[in-house]
Amino acid sequence: MNWQIIKKDLKRNKLINLALFLFMVFSAMLAALSVIVAVQTFTSISELYKKAKPSHFMQMHKGEINREAINKFMSEHGDITYWQTCTMIDMYGECITVKGDQNTYNLSDCRLDIGLVMQNKERDILLNSKHNKAVIRQGEIGVPVLLKEMYKMELGDRIILNCNGITKEFVIKEFILDSMMNSTMCSSTRILLSEKDFNMLQGKVGEVEYLIEAYLTNSKEANAFQTDYENAGLPQNGQAVTYSMIFLLSALTDIITVFVLFFVSILLILISFICVRFTILAAMEEDMNEIGVMKAIGLRFFDIRDLYLIKYRTLAIAGVIAGNIFALLISSIFTRHISITFGDKKISIHAIVLSLIISCIVFYITNFYCKIVLKKIKKLSVVETLVRGNRLNKNAAGFKKIIYKSKKLPVNWLLGICEVFFQFRNWLIVFFSSIIVVLMILIPVNLMNTLKSPKFISYMGSSLEDIMIETGNGKNIEDNYETIKQLLKRDEDILNYQEYRRVCAKTVDAQKKLMNLHIDSGENAGNELQFLSGKSPERENELAISYLNANEMGKETNDIIVLYLNGKEKEFVISGIYQDVTSGGYTAKSKYHFSGLNSEKYSFSVNFNEKTDVKKKADEWNEILGYGIKVEPMEEFINQTLGGVVNQLRTIIFVIIIISSCLTMFVTILFIKLRLAKDLSEIAVLRAIGFSKRDIKMQYMIKIGCISMIGILTGIVLTQVLGEKISNVALSSAGLGIKKVELIINPVTEFIICPLFLIMLILLITWIVVRTIKKYNIITLINE
Amino acid sequence: MKTLLETQNLCKSFEDIKVLKNINLKVSEGEFIAIMGQSGSGKSTLLYNLSGMDKSSSGNVLFCGKDISMLNDDMMSEVRLKQMGFIFQNSYLLKNLSIRDNIVLPGFKARKLTREQINCNANMLMEKTGILSVADHDIKKVSGGQLQRAAICRALINQPDILFGDEPTGALNSSATREIMDILNTVNREGKTVIIVTHDAKVAARASRVIYLMDGKLHNELKLGKWDISENKKIYREKWLSEWLEKQGF
DSSP states (O other): HHHHHHHHHHHHHHHHHHHHHHHHHHHHHHHHHHHHHHHHHHHHHHHHHHHHHSSSEEEEEOOOOOOHHHHHHHHHHTTTTEEEEEEEEEEEEGGGEEOSSEEEOTTOOOEEOOOOOEOSSSSSSSTTTTSSOOOOOTTOOOOOOOHHHHHHHOOEEEEEEETTTEEEEEEEEEEOSSSOOSSSGGSSSEEOOHHHHHHHHHTSSSEEEEEEEESSSSSSGHHHHHHHHHHHOOSSOOOEEEHHHHHHHHHHHHHHHHHHHHHHHHHHHHHHHHHHHHHHHHHHHHHHHHHHHHHTOOOOOHHHHHHHHHHHHHHHHHHHHHHHHHHHHHHHHSHHHHHHOOOOOOOHHHHHHHHHHHHHHHHHHHHHHHHHHHTTTHHHHHIIISSOOSSOOOOOOTTTTTTOOOOSHHHHHHHHHHHHHHSSGGGGHHHHHHEEEHHHHHHHHHHHHHHHHHGGGGGTOOOOOOOEEEEETTTHHHHHHHHHHHOOOOOOOEEEEEEEEEEEEEOOOOSSEEEEEEEESSTTTTTSSSEEEOOOOOOTTTTEEEEHHHHTTTOOOEEEEEETTTTEEEEEEEEEEOOOGGGGGGOOEEEEOOOSSSEEEEEEEEETTOOOOOOHHHHHHHHHHHHTTTEHHHHOOOOHHHHHHHHHHHHHHHHHHHHHHHHHHHHHHHHHHOOOOOOHHHHHHHHTOOOOOHHHHHHHHHHHHHHHHHHHHHHHHHHHHHHHHHHHHHHHTTTTOOOOOOOOHHHHIIIIIIIHHHHHHHHHHHHHHHGGGOOOOOOHHHHH | OEEEEEEEEEEETOOOOOOOEEEEEETTTOOOEEESSSSSSSSSHHHHTTTSSSSSEEEEEETTTEEEEGGOOOHHHHHHHHHHHOOOOOOOOOOOOHHHHHHHHHHHHHSSOOHHHHHHHHHHHHHTOOOGTTTTGGGGOOOOOHHHHHHHHHHHTOOEEEEEESTTTTSSHHHHHHHHHHHHHHHHTTOOOOEEEOSSSSTTTTSSSEEEEEEEEEEEEEHHHOOOOHHHHHHHHHHHHHHHHHHHHH
16 A cells, blocks of 8 residues: 555656655765775775785985994884885986877976886885786886876886986886875885896986885884984985875875765755655645544554655665665776775775665664654644644745835845745755755865965975975085075076975973974974964074974973973973974974084975976976985975875866756755645736736746855855865864865855856756746636 | 627637537626626636636637737736736735735736835725725735735726626625625726626626526526616615526526
8 A cells, every 4th residue: 555655656746756866866875985985995005005015114215324224223123023125216207208109208297206116025015906016027117006197108108218328118017006105195106127127227327215114013103113213313314104194195085085975975965854854844734634634533643654754765765775876886986096096996895885884874864854854743633734724834924014115126026035035944945955055066176276276385384485495314415405505596586585404303292202303494484384373483492393293292382392402401482383294294393593403404495586487497406406406396296296186076076066966956846846836826816916927937036046045155155164174174084284274265166156057057947847837727726 | 888808709628528619798898797607607717718817719809809819928917917807706815915015016016107106006995995904914814805805906906997706705704795796886886897707696686787608608698787776776686687597597
């Protein structure tokens, strides 16, 4: 019998039921997708790490090393289980030319440090896409997937190395997965050569860089180990990375994907609830007499409720199943980045099971919500329903004395606007869905704009300059510093520049354990960074520390911090806490000179006159300054570093816009259909007293236009208010060293394109649906 | 008298059922016509076709010499708005508006006069029909008779050439019926043409002409002349009509 009821209802309200079904499908699909991407990210990384065995701590070093000292330190350190020192040949991008089927190009515009390596024996293995140890023979080459994606390389393309008069050609045999350097945020990438080719090239081309890798009993001790390593005076002319940092940088793009999908699925579930509530109440209102009769003949509340519930249950089950199937079918779009970066891997059984569980949760929540809405049946009495014709929604106050007092406003506008203002609750579904759709689109768009913007560099611990120059921590550091200074003095295109010196001072953490604090000192240190509290240091006894350092040390702004400088204690006041992702997010800034301490690094931020071609200047300086000095045009650096995340976000936003458009259409169709059904007699009256169909259409367009405009504007305001908070929760939970990001908005997108697109879409759909009143006959309507 | 409304071979079918069959009717300016007939005889359908609310299956309806059956929706709406008034059995006022707003609404839409003038006319109409005191009331808080008077005011706000009523007293008690019919007679005396559908002989007796429909055909008609307020004549007229109706098989 119940099945017959469902069948009849499905036939009678095809469009409404279809819209509800699609809401369920989208909600379940996105919830399942977010779980699939999350599980795939972590299982893929874990699987890759299981085979590739990345180190827990890695110190890169340019220049000579004392292997004996390293071996001695490693063997004596209690936490070490294994260590190795690998050799890498650093190459300029200009020296690497790629010959494809279609075109030939070199990698001069690549801002990543490119290093040539050979395969390791046991650990830190470079893998092929099938997670097997990549085997490269003489004349062959393995290119990291990072470069493959950046330059669209193909297997079989030729790579020509041309350096110091040596030319050597290789064929791309494999695209390799590098567990240690698989993110553009790592700043370096490795190309795999055969042992013979590597040995042949070593010493003849590029500059040698060492990768000192350590494996610990507990990977969480990597930070403490780093302090021990640095204090032992071992080589450290280069970046140091820890296991957790590598993991985080690798997963960042997909973590953001999961966050966006999950956020959108929650919003979708909310829209579904609003629509379900609206349709249930509309159906109950229509069936008020029948409900009364059922109650009068003695049917229990549960029996009556189940008559309604069974339809929504059926829709929810069908929607959740379809959503799950769709999620599995289209998951490859969202897991593409995972497949490329961590290897092509089928969706794990865990992902399938968890996506089913989340779909079940969506179903149960929907079912539970329907039950809550249907509780209204319990409150209705037979007398109320049959005798008084009680309405579920109390009629809102009419808009009396408005019409006759009006002076100029046309009647259609008067009726439309009066309904919007005095009967707002009747239109809540459009209002809320507009808000949610705006949030769904704008928050991810703003997040993408922020990651894309050059200003994002200020969250990464640097100021927004045209070019950043850095020296490495080698024996030539002071010479390099002088060379840079001379160059900058000579160049007439420079508008201004700031210089910073990085030193390492000792202090204690929250547990009073000794720790190293890497401080950038300089006149402009800390200016233009994003401070969570306080400000940049203004006096010499002030120090600004990064967010992660503040956590590590348990310090807040205005606290006193003691630094041990050459055996002497010196107190500093913490002027502020800023956000930083460089050096693992553990840095500090000060104006104090720290003259007694050795320099770890010099950096210069340079601004040019307006007409200067920054990229050209960076290439020119790179050539002049040579190895050991890095010249980065900041905008391009940002683009390349965060390009992967931005591209992934762009794909997601595209999908979200399609889903949002569909949702907007369905909500509009569903609402207008139900609204028209409710307003039949009023439409008939208006038609009878001389309002044309065109007038009626116009009134609906005005009503829905005003409501959706209010919803869209509220959505924009909420995006401004909540967008940052939501994004910050996601970013801070990622543990990157960024806690608070000011989302960058594109005013044209936020205030013109998005509202205009949504309003046009809503009006277009309304116009199409309201055209159905053409079929209405006044007499039939009156008689109904 | 000039012909205001005319039908030529008017037919109306619903699927296979012929509801109106070749109706030829002329209505002169200032007439008060009551359409009567048994249930299903097609009287309401005829009224809806005369008022342009429904489209005929064949034949023509000429209003002020123009064939309104050929007009599109916008044009027909314009005619209904400016030249016709309509009263239903139930008042069908818009539930969110006050009595006064309901009345001025078609006036504001038609824009024949300024809004101040329309408000003024509405006040006059409400005063005449005795509902000025409830002008700003919620429509749920006034009686059925008052609502029907409001519906008459609404129908008259644009000073139409003709007033249609589909059983305008069908839902009212006898005293309210009398009041409403007094108003319609006054309106008619002031020169407006009135056509109503009724099954109440007392109501029909107020008309100057009674048309009797049978099986969708114009069966017969009775000319009663102008309504007289003398009590004796009223009784005589009602009796005369009742006997005539009896002869028609009513």
